[in-house]
Amino acid sequence: RKEVEQDPGPFNVPEGATVAFNCTYSNSASQSFFWYRQDCRKEPKLLMSVYSSGNEDGRFTAQLNRASQYISLLIRDSKLSDSATYLCVVNSELPGGGTSYGKLTFGQGTILTVHP
């Protein structure tokens, strides 16, 4: 089983639509969680962190359910510029039990295309 698994996608939605991505992780010791965005032929970039209480950044809302080891990302009012690959990312506890943001494990990514 992969450490981080995402919806296979791809998602093809019209402008203005609401779209949700899901992700599960296998390591219960994981410390922190993120969504990254990757544009075609570019490097991944941090979109937002994910907190247990849920957090919102404009049109984007991220949720974490530690009990179910489940992470989600909701995009409201989709824009053409939201077209990209969205990567679910989990921080693993370092050897020796130290806590750090040192090692990130990435999901396979979900491709989103927003069309006019």
Place this chain on the structure above:
Amino acid sequence: DAGVIQSPRHEVTEMGQEVTLRCKPISGHDYLFWYRQTMMRGLELLIYFNNNVPIDDSGMPEDRFSAKMPNASFSTLKIQPSEPRDSAVYFCASSLVGNPYGYTFGSGTRLTVV
């Protein structure tokens, strides 16, 4: 801040040749990571360093791959000999312990082995 700098941006080489990828992390960052991205496997962590010391190289696919970090401002990933299945985009990233927002990727090196 120049960000994480990788070179070359593109590399085309023949099977059997040695390939060296280079990375300059952000000044002051104490972690450096090498990732490989392919369509089939996504982003895979190959190796990471903390304060120039290799911490975990379990993701390095074979003995043909090696990585070094001789100082805080430079790292190399070497493939010798290269094979067509090594074709991928190789990303370097750096971060500062305790700060997830400091996890920054370079632009990547697109390697094609023919």
